Amino acid sequence: MYQFSYADIQTDSVADARDRERQLLTRSIDMLTTASEVGANSNEAIQALNFTNRVWTSLLDDLGSPENELPKELRANLISIGLWLLREAEDIRQGRTDSFEGLIEVSQIIRDGIQ
Numbered sequence: 001m002y003q004f005s006y007a008d009i010q011t012d013s014v015a016d017a018r019d020r021e022r023q024l025l026t027r028s029i030d031m032l033t034t035a036s037e038v039g040a041n042s043n044e045a046i047q048a049l050n051f052t053n054r055v056w057t058s059l060l061d062d063l064g065s066p067e068n069e070l071p072k073e074l075r076a077n078l079i080s081i082g083l084w085l086l087r088e089a090e091d092i093r094q095g096r097t098d099s100f101e102g103l104i105e106v107s108q109i110i111r112d113g114i115q
Contacts, residue, residue: 018114021059025111028052029104036100040092045100049089052103056082056089081106 031048038044060082062068063075070078085106091097 022111022114024055025107025114028055029107029111032100032104032107036104040095040098040100045092048100049093052089052107053086056085060086078110081110 028048028051031044031051035042035045035048060079063070063079063082068075085103088097088103092100092103
């Protein structure tokens with residue numbers, strides 16, 4: 001009979017959290033791709049930008065938490081990237097740009113780097 005240890009549970013929860021992060025980023029990327037196809041002034045764009053904002057706000061909260069176990073330098077880099085993504089999304093929302101390309105590409109890189 002296999003007995004679970006706390007380390008198993010902790011590893012599973014970290015793996016589950018990373019899987020959820022990948023899923024959320026994938027959904028955000030899919031929504032941003034659709035928004036890019038139909039235009040920055042579409043309902044799809046509003047929904048994609050709002051969803052992306054919620055995802056990255058949540059990720060930034062987690063990255064800023066003292067309990068986050070990622071290396072400090074990696075956390076700082078991810079926070080900088082997240083802040084850039086939020087600014088880029090706001091630029092689209094405010095009509096200063098209509099390109100979703102940067103948001104999509106950077107989100108894909110971050111998603112693909114989550115292990």
